[in-house]
Amino acid sequence: MPQRLHVNGKVFTGRGEDDFVSAFAVADGRVVWVGETADAPTDEHVERVDLEGRTVLPGFVDVHTHPSLVAGNLGAVACTPPHVGNIEEMVEALRRSPRAGRGEDVWIEGWGYDESKLAEGRTPTAADLDRVSTTQPVYVRRSDCHSGVCNTRALELAGITRDTPDPPGARFGRREDGEPDGVLMELAANDAVLAAKETRDHAHAVRELAGTAAHYDERGIVAVTDMMARREPYDHLDLYRGARESGMRQRVVLYYDWAALTAASDGTPPDLPASARTGDVRVGGLKLFMDGSISNRTAWTADPYPGSDDHGMRTLTDEAIRAAHAYARRNGLQLVFHAMGDRAIGHVIDLFADEEPWLEGVPSVRIDHATLMTDEHVRRIGAARMDFGVVTQIVFFFAEHDSYVRNLSPERYRRAYPLRSLYAGLDRLALSSDAPATTWADPDDVFTSVQAAVTRRAYNGADIVAEQALTVPQALLLYTGRARRLADLPGVGLIAPGYDASFVVLDRDVFTVPVEEIDRVRVAETHIRGEEVHRRG
Template sequence: MMKIIRNAKIYTADTNQQMATAMVIKGGKILWIGQEENLPAYQGDIIDGQGKVIIPGIIDAHMHPIMLADVLEQVACLPPHIHSIEDMLVALEQYDASQRGWILGWGYDEGKLNERRAPLKEDLDRASMALPIIVMRTCGHIISVNSKALAIAGITKDTPDPQGGQIDRDENGDPTGVLRENARNLVLQHLPTLSEDEIVTRLLKLSQTLASYGVTSITELMATVMPIDYLTLYRKAREKGFKQRVATYYIWEAVQNYELLTADNLDRSAGAYIGGIKLFSDGSVSGRTALVSEPFLGGEERGIAMTSKEELLAAAAVAKEHGIQLVVHAMGDRAIDLIVDTFYEETAWLNDAPSVRIEHAAMPTVSALQKAAKWGIGFVPQPIFLFCEIESYLENLGLEKTQTLYGVQTFLQRGIATALSSDAPATSWAEAANPFVTMQAAVTRMAYDGTDLGAAERISVEEALQLYTADAKTMIRMENVGQLKEGYEANFIVLTDDILSISHDQLMHVKPFATYIEGECVFGQSTMQATH
């Protein structure tokens, strides 16, 4: 049965028809869309939109859903409940570790803690000496662990730093409990894994959370095979009712070691597919591991290099062979320059999207901007980082530099293919996956505490919406989503607020009234009653 929606204010994200007032849905796709006075005489359920605003479903071009589903079951070590290491220890002591035998927390940001530092092993030992403890920093690139966890991993004064990683040490050379980048894996590899069924159950719960934010298509930017294959997990979750379509990007090591790039896995019309290969060029700005040319304030750190030109070209050759993207995490200027300079003399292999994507692209140089625009490299920034991690950014870089980061307006003016995203859960905001928070950050360039993030890089609400829908669809190469147009999936959000007319500082408070995926209401109790 067809659904005929009338009396609505529809933003289509289709440049050929930007506004509509009526829409016809059949078989989960849009059969017709336009002005109500031109509505053909279709037969079906007529739904009164009651003048509400409808926008395309949000596409998150860079997130980590399996990690997000997991951490939502852990201790959230960030405001509004945690403001100090002491608060954190109280919460960790109360955590039920019976399922996995480890005490787990996530989301701490030393800039938001009264002590203004990361928790050390001595701190975490006060929560438990008997059970191992892992607390993940907001960026996801750094963890703090207690003595028990260090012992399980066999990390001692004599343990060397792994390639692309760092074990923080005190003045005597003993590990402090803070592990950066690849050093995390020394402990994380010992963490008992959830069963396949447990992960799928958590993903089903996450699907509803994402729908409540209006997110209808997603990506997985750190897919791997061991101990459980991510694509298998998403496919099983979809069989059981996970609603969002998923583009997965596998880490380079997994692609090297397993036969993943089969025709079936690369089918972009499927509900879950492989979109590309992922590498890391550096770490994070807030964690002081981004690869930068000028040292971070108050020290000599210049970040951690995590890849090379040779590795980038080797991964690109495989991506080109299979017609998929190469995506590279890079925040610091040196990390971005490495990627851009590596590919500037090479030839792009995709004609419908960027062959190479730079994830985050926090501080590109003028040269990198010029070369990226000319070559066709895509940028996927997250302005939410500045919005909620402002304390760390100011401490590490200062205000003047911070105001130039994640310069979306500059990217657009340069003609660089761009998409907004959340990187959830890797930022210090309880609702990191909420796209309206990122939109507000990009539009206002104001942090949550009122800090001016650089007005020159503001974009319009219309641009933010486009970067989260149609442009995100192009960035991840997902078919028939991101716009409300004939032949596309009927993925859309019903809002009670008109995001194009409300005060910009209220965008983060926008809540979907209802979310539809393939024409079916997956969130909200729609009062848009159908009549026959």
């Protein structure tokens, strides 16, 4: 018997582009009936909720994001537009950090800069950040979350000198005299500096993660992944399960960073216990980096970047891929490759196209970002023995338009994020945010991505390949009914019998508002498993 009946709504079920109903019933945290208000079950003991014509969607599923980084950014300084437009403003913002002046061991941190959005058009260096402090370490993460910059004090604490070799697949920026200049290119270079950072205790890390629940509730996100999970200094599985006990209701799937996992275990990580792969917080896969980013000219491309002979960076060896493949197959985990450049994407397909899938229900291999995916890539995926999935982020093209114009030839620019082609050609496709890894103050606002996908206009109104636009229902499916199939997240993404009663009620009808106003739509209510977790005041 239903406990609550929602009627008189415009309910997008997530099953298909035109699948709408007006009513649904909930019992014990699950949807038990879906249909039209006129056909709704009647019982005087059932609570009846009149939606009054409002629009209801399945709760959003963000299958490529970084809650642990989002949590860390809550105490860091935003170095993004509109707050910061030049290096001087960045320095001043960091000087105002609440951590400034708290002691020589306290790190001053920032996030989100992109040199293409700074008036100087260059990457800040240690010399710039030394103006913030020469006694406290200062570190600012770039918008792509791959690179960053630190001051001289941070370099000293990390023991990085002119004689320190570049890490595999990464680089330390250097002055003409060979001394490090504080610029940290790619993950291994950043990790070398952050390893010197003070470690917060386990309880603090759990509280910090639990604090992200309100962030996701407000945005209507009911299921997330963490694409950079680690086991050191604390196992993220333990942290997220602790956060769940502290009130975080989102379903969570963790993807261990393969490089960090192997580094923490002398190259041979132990197999996972079965308990790690079950429950509402579970380990679902491994994350590997095939290349860098378009905005930093480190994505691995077939043709060189304009004005250079640089093809970006390949950041992963075939030997490492084979080891990760064996581990994933043995432990029942998904392999997810960060691959933005066309050469990186093609290499992943080359390696796995003829391999036998080892998972059921989700793709065994995911290609994430897929910025320069071509029609030939799509054709090869369709013909492959392997079960591939693709997760992409139009929010990058939207927010980082300036760097895409600078770093892509006109022909490549026309091929960036071909959503319409991908939607038509791929069965397993999702949109996601990769928050906080872009130069935008609120990158995991789903409606920002939906508007960008539908209008194909950048933050500044520039065309970002209009012929690759999606419709509103198509874009929403890539955050709901189709997104649910890219990760092991049962029970979410649909308003259908047997699924979690995890849904959102909107303050405006996203299907009828002018497309230029989609980003103004807000989540009025979020419900997770039948419980209201957010109501907009």
